[in-house]
Amino acid sequence: MSDLTATTVPGARAGLPWGQWWSQLRAIVRLELRKGFRRSFGLLLLALMPPFIAAMHMIKAVRDTSDIAGATQVFAGLIYQAFTLRIVIFLACVLIFGNLIRRETLDRSLHYYFLSPVRRELLVVAKYVTGLIVSFGLFGTTTVLAFVLTYLPYDSTAVSQFLFHGPGLGHLASYLLVTFLACLGYGAVFLFFGFFFKSPAMPALVVFGWEGIHFLLPPLLKEISVIHYLQSLCPVPVSEGPLAMLSDAPAPWVSIVGLCALAVVLVAVSAWKIRRMEITYEEA
Amino acid sequence: MAVYERNYGRYRGELTPEWSRFLILPRYAWKDVLDSRIFVGFLFLCFLLPFAGLLMIYLHHNLAALKFLNLPLEQLQQALPINASFFRRGIEFQSWLCFLLALSVGPALIAPDLRNNGLPLYLSRPFSRTEYVLGKMMVLVSLMSLITWIPGLLLFFFQGYLEGGGWLADNLRIGSAIFVGSWSWILVISLVVLAISAWVKWKPVARISLLIVFFVLPGFAEALNAALDTWWGYLLSLSTAMTKVWAALFGLEAGETRLDQLPLWAAWLTLTLGCVLALWLLSRRIRAYEVVR
Numbered sequence: 001m002s003d004l005t006a007t008t009v010p011g012a013r014a015g016l017p018w019g020q021w022w023s024q025l026r027a028i029v030r031l032e033l034r035k036g037f038r039r040s041f042g043l044l045l046l047a048l049m050p051p052f053i054a055a056m057h058m059i060k061a062v063r064d065t066s067d068i069a070g071a072t073q074v075f076a077g078l079i080y081q082a083f084t085l086r087i088v089i090f091l092a093c094v095l096i097f098g099n100l101i102r103r104e105t106l107d108r109s110l111h112y113y114f115l116s117p118v119r120r121e122l123l124v125v126a127k128y129v130t131g132l133i134v135s136f137g138l139f140g141t142t143t144v145l146a147f148v149l150t151y152l153p154y155d156s157t158a159v160s161q162f163l164f165h166g167p168g169l170g171h172l173a174s175y176l177l178v179t180f181l182a183c184l185g186y187g188a189v190f191l192f193f194g195f196f197f198k199s200p201a202m203p204a205l206v207v208f209g210w211e212g213i214h215f216l217l218p219p220l221l222k223e224i225s226v227i228h229y230l231q232s233l234c235p236v237p238v239s240e241g242p243l244a245m246l247s248d249a250p251a252p253w254v255s256i257v258g259l260c261a262l263a264v265v266l267v268a269v270s271a272w273k274i275r276r277m278e279i280t281y282e283e284a
Numbered sequence: 285m286a287v288y289e290r291n292y293g294r295y296r297g298e299l300t301p302e303w304s305r306f307l308i309l310p311r312y313a314w315k316d317v318l319d320s321r322i323f324v325g326f327l328f329l330c331f332l333l334p335f336a337g338l339l340m341i342y343l344h345h346n347l348a349a350l351k352f353l354n355l356p357l358e359q360l361q362q363a364l365p366i367n368a369s370f371f372r373r374g375i376e377f378q379s380w381l382c383f384l385l386a387l388s389v390g391p392a393l394i395a396p397d398l399r400n401n402g403l404p405l406y407l408s409r410p411f412s413r414t415e416y417v418l419g420k421m422m423v424l425v426s427l428m429s430l431i432t433w434i435p436g437l438l439l440f441f442f443q444g445y446l447e448g449g450g451w452l453a454d455n456l457r458i459g460s461a462i463f464v465g466s467w468s469w470i471l472v473i474s475l476v477v478l479a480i481s482a483w484v485k486w487k488p489v490a491r492i493s494l495l496i497v498f499f500v501l502p503g504f505a506e507a508l509n510a511a512l513d514t515w516w517g518y519l520l521s522l523s524t525a526m527t528k529v530w531a532a533l534f535g536l537e538a539g540e541t542r543l544d545q546l547p548l549w550a551a552w553l554t555l556t557l558g559c560v561l562a563l564w565l566l567s568r569r570i571r572a573y574e575v576v577r
Contacts, residue, residue, distance in 0.1 A: 078507055199487060199488040
């Protein structure tokens with residue numbers, strides 16, 4: 001018996017089945033991508049809105065094709081920060097992450113996962129990763145497309161100067177980073193809410209209001225919002241109006257580490273929650 | 285009684301009159317809705333603003349109370365006059381509460397019937413598709429009326445009663461604005477919510493879709509307007525069109541330069557098209573049987 005203990009304990013410690021978890025995670029992600037997001041016309045429609053605005057802006061831009069600074073302001077202020085980041089990505093994350101677990105409950109299919117030999121924590125992580133892949137894949141593409149369309153009607157020499165010898169590509173990389181972190185942060189928040197509320201719409205509305213009045217909040221309260229950190233990473237600062245309360249923007253590393261830490265904590269709490277979850281397929 | 289003597293007899297009781305059959309649906313739906321304590325609490329909160337308005341009107345006409353509160357009448361009249369703007373602000377706030385009410389009640393109205401193939405159970409009875417939609421709509425219409433035009437008109441008449449001297453006749457426009465505006469918003473929001481409930485299978489997704497319609501489209505409209513320097517984008521936003529209609533009904537400015545440029549006919553057109561689209565979506569979905577080819 002003592003031999004058994006002596007051989008089992010170190011063996012279990014050394015043998016955390018990372019390889020198995022990795023293959024299970026990939027399998028769940030593959031399954032989720034096929035199952036959950038095959039016919040998401042609503043998401044596609046949401047993703048097409050920012051490029052559509054950029055395309056509409058082209059009509060106006062053809063009047064003055066040398067104003068690259070104007071185009072930068074339009075993309076930063078109007079297309080990206082005001083619309084894509086604050087409205088489109090936010091609500092898309094509610095739609096994607098808020099329903100990751102809830103949809104399984106409504107479809108009465110969660111027990112299939114629970115009956116399979118997969119750790120529940122792994123299921124949460126896999127679902128979160130799936131949401132991240134879908135949201136960033138969709139809205140990363142949207143960001144690039146809108147960025148390209150915004151600068152397309154402008155003088156090609158000025159645009160190539162801006163892109164390859166100026167800050168253009170750096171701006172695009174920053175916007176992609178912000179998009180990724182927005183999906184990461186909002187995704188974790190709504191995955192978390194998905195475990196505590198039957199419908200994520202109500203808490204989403206509260207968070208939407210909170211993020212919406214972010215510019216009016218005192219500096220201390222500003223720090224309890226995702227947009228505060230995302231905004232500080234945007235390459236072009238945008239005026240928030242005369243009523244805005246001024247505060248110091250966090251350093252880029254604080255924003256990145258802060259949002260990653262938020263995501264880790266919320267996914268960990270969600271994983272802890274699913275360990276104790278009992279399925280009751282009540283009328284939804 | 286022997287088994288062979290048992291027989292099915294035809295129902296000989298009183299039949300529900302045809303015109304009021306649609307009211308059966310809201311009767312059961314109200315029961316379900318009012319079973320939720322959270323919803324009842326929310327409904328109670330919806331009356332706080334009308335109650336505050338009532339107090340304000342009362343204070344405007346009660347010098348003793350003002351003296352007790354040490355509040356000069358002139359100061360109160362200057363800070364918060366009882367005029368079109370007072371009623372407009374109140375009713376606009378209440379109309380946002382209507383949205384929240386629709387968000388909580390609306391998605392559960394049609395989706396479960398469609399998901400569980402319950403529609404044939406309704407439509408196999410002497411009950412038409414129109415009556416079904418009307419019945420479901422009545423749930424929302426009645427609850428929204430309770431928090432919009434009913435308290436709004438009560439406050440209007442209360443102010444008219446206390447003010448006297450032909451105030452009601454002079455400000456008839458305010459009363460009609462409360463009534464017409466509230467009904468317009470109630471109809472638009474009810475039809476949109478029912479259409480979403482009919483097309484989106486799950487309640488949480490239906491709620492998020494509603495958020496998308498009422499938050500993404502106004503944002504999209506604003507961005508489109510700014511990108512093209514026009515007002516055409518507002519034709520996509522029901523809530524913005526309603527803001528314009530409210531302002532016009534009360535005879536006030538909308539308060540935003542671009543929104544003031546939006547012609548009133550365009551705002552009405554947006555609301556009408558929203559309703560027509562919702563009705564079309566409902567007529568496509570509310571069917572007893574679906575033939576799958």
